[in-house]
Every structure is written in C-alpha cells, then in structure tokens.
Amino acid sequence: MKVILLERLEGWGGLGDVVTVKDGFARNYLLPRSKALRATAANLKVFDAQRAEIEARNARARDAAAKSGESLDGASYVLIRQAGESGQLYGSVSGRDVADAINAEGGKVERAMVVLDKPIKTLGLHEVKVRLHAEVVVTVTLNIARSLDEAERQARGENVIAAQFEEERLAAEEAQADLIEGGAGQIEGDYVQA
Structure with missing residues (x-):
C-alpha cells in the first residue's frame, strides 16, 4: 500500500515522502496512529494544502521532546533485581521496567x-536509548544490582562480580594456609605403631 508519511520514520523516509509499505503495517500501525495517509490523489492535495501546518506541528513536537530530553539525557537509574552468583539475572529487564524506573523519578516516558x-x-551498568521523538533520542544509564550497596559500588566503577570472586579466592587461600600451618593431616603426640 502506498502512503504519505506525516512524520519521519526511521528506515522508511521523512515527512511528505510517498512510500510503499505492507498493507498490515499501514492499516494496523501507521494509519491509526496518524503517522501516514493513504496515497490517493485527494489525500495528496490535502497534504500539499496542509504541509506547512503539519511541518509546524512536527517541529513543535520535536522541540517539546528535545526540551524534556535535556533532563533525561545522561541520567542514571538504579534497578534492584535478583541474580545468581555469576551476575546472571533470574529474569530480564524489559522496556516496561526501564519506563517505570524513569517515570518513578519524574520523567514522562512510554x-x-x-x-x-x-x-x-x-x-552492571547498561546504556539504553530512549526515542522521545523520531528525531530526538537520548541515552540513560541503568545500574542493575542486587542491593543498593552493590549499586553504589558499581556506580563508583567497581566490578562487583569480579570483586566477589576475588574475595572468595582470598578466603580460600587463607583457609588453605591455616590448614597447612596447623599441620593438616599430621597427628601430634604419642602414638603407637603396630
């Protein structure tokens, strides 16, 4: 189906471009969300007559997104999740989790x-992109940890998983040294050989 784009769509084109898309994409996504019009002769005339208004509306939306994006760009959010010893999460962090974390601290993100x-x-620390408008993308940092203490350590740049393994290795070496010093496997005192 041929459509006229009413805003810039990544991978498809810019405002006013006539592109061919799959019918389902047009019917289920572009047309209901007012991102495109069917490319008929009547709609082309309507678009040409309203092009300046549509461009102005798009510019206002882009400016509003850029203004709200200034406070979000580079922000850091902490998410506490359960994870195994190796740092593998028992679930995964989804887009909904990221949006909830941003909205909880006063942002407005869908x-x-x-x-x-x-x-x-x-x-660990993960950078995530948030597309506020087709032309405005900001990056936020997610600090995913098992506890607030661990999140603070990660924020300082410490690799908590490697530090945990190092602590366990040092404890094992210390226990081994104690065993050797104490004469592990040796029997003290008098004993009778048979």
Missing part, C-alpha cells in the same frame, strides 16, 4: 519509547 536492542540479563 514503554514503546525505550529502545532495547537485546534484553538485559546481567548485573
């Missing part, structure tokens, strides 16, 4: 605005 290339399944 779940669909969060761009996750792949699900987040490990502890």
